[in-house]
Each structure stands twice: as structure tokens, then as C-alpha cells.
Amino acid sequence: MTLAAAARAGAGAPPLVRLENAGLYRDGRWLVRGVDLTVARGEIVTLIGPNGSGKSTSAKMALGIARPDEGAAHRAPGLKVGYVPQKLAIDWTLPLTVDRLMRLTGPLPAGAAHEALERTGVAHLVGAEVRHLSGGEFQRALLARAIARKPDLLVLDEPVQGVDFSGESALYELISAIRAELGCGILLISHDLHVVMSATDHVICLNGHVCCTGAPSAVAGSAAYQQLFGGRANAALAVYEHHHDHVHLADGRVRHADGSITDHCHPADGHHHHGHAHAEGAAETDEAGHA
């Protein structure tokens, strides 16, 4: 949190990546629309939402893999990215060892590959062929590959899928530690609400559009979030303390801690980063806008 706060404080520094009202249109429908997000140095931003809600699509727009059909995507010039995609199938005709996988997109300094594999717990598999790895081992190798690059921006699309339960939290701790070490920005996609809530600075809840956004505790309290995640949301919520610095009024306007009232609470206006709660039924939803 402190790093993120520092990053926010230095508001002059441009974000690593920024989506402005970005949307992607494919096969006659909007996969996702109206996404605003920024990731700054030292900040962990998490995308949550049900299947098909546009999490991976938003990440791909942020990465430049998909060009937004509306809105815009900006990346800092010379940005070094580490990416763990959601799906990666290695064809059996490809003779690819873990060691070679580590150097897939660029050379690494001596020892960097081993160190990263050590940290994700798969250093012993360095010579193994990738297609012989289990799902969890492969995920660990992919994460190691992404962090070994010492990127400015890490984009992790469900990085712990297939990893055993005890390994999951260790990997999330590792992700936090990497953020602290490298001071990189992290865009995380996760299903695990507990983890999202504890290790994240900023949550963006998607369901074809941005449902709600803000600090984890604030999002967890919003009605839109509750609607999307139901009972699980409450369990996750119980873990977190609340700091309410502004309230969503019944008419959709927002009253801030200093008493001022605004029409919207945009993620960029700064109010969100201190946590907020939504008044019952008046969360920062915008279904109507994209119906």
C-alpha cells in the first residue's frame, strides 16, 4: 500500500499503462466496453468479474495485443512487459525445455533464470521438457519467466490456476514481494476474492463494462460486487476493514469526506484510492449506459 500511495503521490509520473473508455467489438457484439484503468509503478491493480466479463480482453487491450475499437490504450514508451497469459498450449512437436522457455522473448543475465525458478519453486525442473510439466508446475514456470525479465509492468492472467492450495498464497506473496523489489506495476486477473482483497491496491470489477472500481474494501462493499459474487463476496468482505471517505448517494452523486458532492466518482479523480463505500442500491454501476 505504501508503495502505491507513493506512486499516487508522485502524480506527475505518467502511468505505465492507461485505458480510456476502451472497448473491443468482435463478431457483432462488444466483448467489453467503457474500460478505464491505469496501472502506475508500484501498484497492483486487479480485474475481477465472472467468465466472459472481459477481464482477459481488457488486459489484452492494455498490452497492445488487441487494438481497442473505441476509446484508447496508452503505454509508456519503452515499457518492458512480463506477461503470463491465461492459456498457453505447447505443441508436442516443439522441443522446449523450461530453461529455453525462460529465454523465449529475450536474453537473461546469467543466474536470473535460475533465481526466478527458485522463487516460484520449480528450479529442479529447469531441464525438463515443458510439455511434461503438470498444470501447476507450468504456471510456476510461466510466472518465473515473466518475473525473470525484471519488467516494468507485470500482467498476470490467472497466474495461479492449477497451483495447489498451499502454493497459491505463497505465489501471491511472491507477487507482492516482486512488486516491492522491482517497483513494477502489476495488472492481475484473479478469481480468488480473498487474495484480491488482501494483496491489491485497486480493484476493477468487470461484467462487460466496469461495474465498480476502487480500493478493495470499497469494492467489496458495493452492491454491484455483491450482486456479482453473492455469498462468497461476504466471506471475503469480512476480512477487511472499511474506511469510508465518500458515499454514493441515492441519486448517483457522490459525497466526499470533505463534504463536496460530485456527479461521478471517476477512478482518476483520486477519491477512490482511499477507499469508499456505496450506499445501498446506489453503487457506482452503469448498466444503463451500456445496455
Next chain:
Amino acid sequence: MLDDFFLRALVAGVGVALVAGPLGCFIVWRRLAYFGDTLSHAALLGVALAFLLEVNITLSVFAVCLAISILLMGLQRRGSLSSDALLGLLAHSALALGLVCLAFLSWVRIDLMGFLFGDILAVSVFDIAVIYAGGAAVLAVLAFIWRPLFAATVSRELAEAEGLNPDAANAVFMLLMATVIALSMKIVGVLLITALLIIPAAAARRLASGPEQMAVYAALIGALAVIGGLFGSLRFDTPSGPSIVVAALALFLLGMTPVGALLRRFTTPHGGGGGAR
């Protein structure tokens, strides 16, 4: 010493195989076998056009292959037909067009069999120079784009996200494919170019533990196949192209026998992959 036609064929064939092997690996990895077929069948149309316009055959074949691959990419993007249907359509219509065009050119006497199945007698010293200059250029460019091309083979999105420009690498790869097909046509013939690309790479897969290693092995296995095939062709008076492909097949099958297992133990540091246990 290059006076001997057989020696010329050997030198030219080995040169082609050394280039075809590494490129063939990408065709195997990316499942582009049918694409390779389409381009090589289109080569015959290039031959016909060369006679019609009285230009260099290799150059004409290269141009036609390039045009076909660009056409294919355009058609794929429009997505009105599935990829394999498109490839089948283009492959056989190009082959048929080439044959029909050649039939119309009644004033030129050409050996059609030579173009279809390769013709060692037709290899000139100039051909050898073209093969080695073109082949060296292809290998140099391939080495230059190796990392982005290989990364894009594993995952286009990953390569793109991490700033490697896979689309440019893919476009250059098409160019290299067209070049190699134009170079190989005289040695193995239009109908069997894809075999020279794929079979050595497939045989190398069983021996290699890394992509670079596989590319080198494929080049060597291809060269062996050319040497074996040409000697066989001379000995049994068989057409050069099919003989080379049969020799490559024999090497592939050899790799599946205990000899292959032995070789594998010898070449891979981890005793034949695995290593996870």
C-alpha cells in the same frame, strides 16, 4: 570438378537441404504442412509464367509463391472459407493452372516430369551459385528473426505483449518460404518440396531437446537424405526427387528404431526428455 552433373546435383541438393531443414521445423511446429504444399504446387504456375514471359524460372516461382501467400493471408482474413478449404482450393487450382498453361505453350519443349519430380541433370553451376547465395541469405535472415519467430510460434500474444512484433516476423517467414520453394524446385520437384521441408524436421524432433538443436539436426538429416537419395537415384535410375524423399523417410523410420533411442541418449543431456521425475 563441378563438371560432373552428379557432383553438381549433390552440391546443390545438400545446399537446399541445409536451408530446408531449419525452415521445415517452423512448418512442423506451426502445422503449416498444407500451406507448404499449396506454395509448392503454385510453383508450377511460376514455371509456366517463366516460359510465357521469358524470365528466370527461379525468380518467377519465387514471385508466384509470394503472391499466393499474400493472397492466402488476405482470404483468410476475410474468413469466408475455412483455412484448409482455402489451401486446397489454391493448391490445386494453381497446379492445374500451371499444367494447363504449360500445355498451351506448345512451342516450348519442356520436361514436365523434371519439374514435377526434380531433375538432377538440369542443375547448372549457375543454379548452384543461386542456391548457395539464396540459401545463405535465407539462413541469415532466419537467424536474425529467430527469436521473435520462435516466440510467436509458442504464443503470438506473448510475443506481441513483450514487444517482439510477431506479425513482421511472420511476414518475413512467408518470404523465406517462397525463396526456399523456388530454390528446391529443381532438386526435388514441385510435388515433393514439402516432404523435403517436413520429413527431416519430423525425424529431428525425436532426437532434439531444444528448438535450435532441432533446426541443426533437421538440416543435417536433410543433407544425408539428399546424399542417400541421389546415390540411389543414380544406382537405380529413379527420379531424383522421390528418391531423396524415400531416403528421408528411411532416416525418419530409423529414428523410431532402437538406433534412434540410442542416438537420443547420446544427444540429449537429460536422457531423452522427461527429467521431471
